[in-house]
Amino acid sequence: MFEPIHNDKVIELGKKAVEARELVISTLLEAGSGHSAGPLGMADIFTAFYFHILNHNPKDPTWVDRDRLVLSNGHICPIQYVTLAMAGYFPIEELKTLRKINSRLQGHPHRGTIPGIETTSGPLGEGISQSIGMALAARLDNKKHHIYCLTSDGEHQEGNTWEAVMFAGKEKLDNLTVVVDRNNIQIDGFTEEVMPLETLRYKYESFNWKVFEVDGHNIKMFVEAVSEARAIHEMPVAIIAHTIPGKGVDFMENDFTWHGKPPNKDEAKKALDELRTLQGKIISEHQ
Amino acid sequence: MLNPDLKLNEKILTETPDMAATRDGYGEGLLELGEKNPNVVVLCADLTESTKSQQFAQKYPDRFFEVGVAEQNMAAIAAGLGASGKTAFISSYATFSPGKNWETIRTTIVYNRSNVKIAGHHAGIMTGPDGATHQATEDIASVRAWPGIEIYVPCDSQEAKKITVYSGQTDGPMYLRFSRDKTPIMTTVATPFTPGKIQVFWKSETPQVSIFATGYILYQAIIAAAELEKEGIQTEVINVATIKPLDEQGILELVNKTHAVVTVEDHQVTGGLGGALSELFAKNLPTPMEFIGLQNVFGESGKPQELIEKYKMDKAAIKEAVKKVISRKK
Numbered sequence: 001m002f003e004p005i006h007n008d009k010v011i012e013l014g015k016k017a018v019e020a021r022e023l024v025i026s027t028l029l030e031a032g033s034g035h036s037a038g039p040l041g042m043a044d045i046f047t048a049f050y051f052h053i054l055n056h057n058p059k060d061p062t063w064v065d066r067d068r069l070v071l072s073n074g075h076i077c078p079i080q081y082v083t084l085a086m087a088g089y090f091p092i093e094e095l096k097t098l099r100k101i102n103s104r105l106q107g108h109p110h111r112g113t114i115p116g117i118e119t120t121s122g123p124l125g126e127g128i129s130q131s132i133g134m135a136l137a138a139r140l141d142n143k144k145h146h147i148y149c150l151t152s153d154g155e156h157q158e159g160n161t162w163e164a165v166m167f168a169g170k171e172k173l174d175n176l177t178v179v180v181d182r183n184n185i186q187i188d189g190f191t192e193e194v195m196p197l198e199t200l201r202y203k204y205e206s207f208n209w210k211v212f213e214v215d216g217h218n219i220k221m222f223v224e225a226v227s228e229a230r231a232i233h234e235m236p237v238a239i240i241a242h243t244i245p246g247k248g249v250d251f252m253e254n255d256f257t258w259h260g261k262p263p264n265k266d267e268a269k270k271a272l273d274e275l276r277t278l279q280g281k282i283i284s285e286h287q
Numbered sequence: 288m289l290n291p292d293l294k295l296n297e298k299i300l301t302e303t304p305d306m307a308a309t310r311d312g313y314g315e316g317l318l319e320l321g322e323k324n325p326n327v328v329v330l331c332a333d334l335t336e337s338t339k340s341q342q343f344a345q346k347y348p349d350r351f352f353e354v355g356v357a358e359q360n361m362a363a364i365a366a367g368l369g370a371s372g373k374t375a376f377i378s379s380y381a382t383f384s385p386g387k388n389w390e391t392i393r394t395t396i397v398y399n400r401s402n403v404k405i406a407g408h409h410a411g412i413m414t415g416p417d418g419a420t421h422q423a424t425e426d427i428a429s430v431r432a433w434p435g436i437e438i439y440v441p442c443d444s445q446e447a448k449k450i451t452v453y454s455g456q457t458d459g460p461m462y463l464r465f466s467r468d469k470t471p472i473m474t475t476v477a478t479p480f481t482p483g484k485i486q487v488f489w490k491s492e493t494p495q496v497s498i499f500a501t502g503y504i505l506y507q508a509i510i511a512a513a514e515l516e517k518e519g520i521q522t523e524v525i526n527v528a529t530i531k532p533l534d535e536q537g538i539l540e541l542v543n544k545t546h547a548v549v550t551v552e553d554h555q556v557t558g559g560l561g562g563a564l565s566e567l568f569a570k571n572l573p574t575p576m577e578f579i580g581l582q583n584v585f586g587e588s589g590k591p592q593e594l595i596e597k598y599k600m601d602k603a604a605i606k607e608a609v610k611k612v613i614s615r616k617k
Binding site: 064110112118119120121122123125126129131132133134135136137140141159160163164166167 | 362369
């Protein structure tokens with residue numbers, strides 16, 4: 001179990017999250033395709049996981065007792081690749097190969113090609129089920145590690161997501177925590193217009209899950225919610241993390257047209273300038 | 288005559304062969320695996336009795352997971368188990384798994400290289416009275432194109448047990464195909480099973496045609512061959528229990544002598560055994576072929592025997608196909 005988080009660490013992680021956002025922008029510019037909004041929106045949460053929450057070892061990525069971080073909505077993998085590289089799973093330099101031929105960094109993550117990726121994903125709605133499988137295996141083997149599954153809100157429109165939610169409730173899987181990136185956008189528009197998900201919290205609760213709702217950009221609050229989640233017994237936990245898609249880059253924030261495209265050269269320059277000058281401001285928002 | 292080396296069940300040439308369903312062999316195989324391999328787990332989607340997962344469930348309740356009517360969830364949970372050191376079997380009707388959950392299996396099991404065995408039950412029109420919705424007749428075609436999957440179709444309950452036990456001791460994604468009704472038991476406990484290898488079950492002295500069959504319907508081919516021999520037509524009947532990877536060398540060696548082929552399967556003639564062999568011969572040894580199986584139509588309700596007669600998959604149809612392919616030989 002991870003340590004309580006102190007203010008110094010929060011400030012340090014806030015800086016790391018900005019660095020991660022910068023790397024997301026430069027990586028996407030180099031790749032020439034990919035998703036912008038989701039990776040920026042989840043930068044704080046990924047930073048919290050790889051630099052505080054997870055019990056893991058980048059030098060031994062298949063260590064059997066590691067916590068598992070399963071990314072269900074594989075399209076936001078740029079932020080996972082960036083934070084994995086920052087944590088030391090592979091060289092940061094390699095981020096330049098994203099989506100290019102002969103690269104280990106596939107457009108959607110693929111288990112076995114790059115260290116730290118627990119499962120192949122991209123097609124939506126499949127991550128919670130796979131995390132359940134990992135949680136069942138841990139339970140059978142009397143292992144104490146924890147399974148975290150990161151999901152998008154849009155993929156809660158997939159039937160498979162609810163098949164999984166139903167099953168985890170039935171099995172009382174308390175070694176499973178699902179994080180929902182509640183950023184309210186999907187490719188075709190705002191979730192509540194495309195296919196309303198609210199009230200998401202009650203949907204989970206009705207399947208016998210414990211639910212927390214947090215500000216997904218407040219690292220302290222998020223880490224504390226995960227800590228509370230770990231104390232829950234005989235119930236799986238969902239943390240609904242409210243995030244701003246495109247967070248940190250003004251012209252991308254809350255604009256669903258940035259869901260599935262990368263910045264061009266000028267846009268990337270503007271985004272990087274903004275991230276660098278806003279560095280202090282973003283950290284202050286975490287307090 | 289029957290191949291003496293394979294120690295086949297001689298009763299298959301009598302009026303009263305021993306009978307059992309291939310799914311029974313699956314159930315027995317799971318039980319044996321439960322004992323042999325503590326990492327074997329079994330999942331089922333509300334079809335525990337009819338997929339013969341029940342005995343395993345009763346004996347090893349901690350290693351059995353009932354997922355309810357949710358085949359996508361079953362496949363992806365198994366993928367997570369298979370990626371965590373377990374050997375996971377998923378059991379349902381083949382129309383639902385790998386039918387309904389095709390993409391889930393593609394992504395989370397096959398491309399993801401998770402150690403999961405997909406047991407597709409009620410395959411073929413011999414599923415009978417349930418009708419075409421429950422008769423999987425495209426399953427082999429739909430999974431055969433996946434890189435890295437292995438496909439096994441047992442010809443009887445004995446072989447089904449051997450295949451199940453083998454698959455549970457071997458890493459990697461595999462598709463196992465089972466049928467519903469009792470069918471003749473052609474092999475014995477002593478019959479060897481070698482994954483990836485064909486076996487000649489019947490051979491006349493100088494075969495003019497090679498009849499390749501997969502699954503329970505191999506029996507029809509053997510009976511057809513025995514009758515043809517009495518009529519003066521010499522053939523050989525080959526059991527293709529491994530559809531992928533195909534025993535290319537073994538098949539080409541035989542066909543290099545006969546230069547005429549009939550394929551027999553309870554499946555659409557496209558994409559299954561017939562499709563696989565066509566690809567092999569087109570590339571290596573162009574050969575006249577006739578295809579026994581569903582000819583681009585769905586099945587319907589009826590008794591299995593009535594259906595295989597109506598859809599021209601019985602011994603009479605096979606005999607006709609053999610004569611036709613001989614007439615096409617140059």
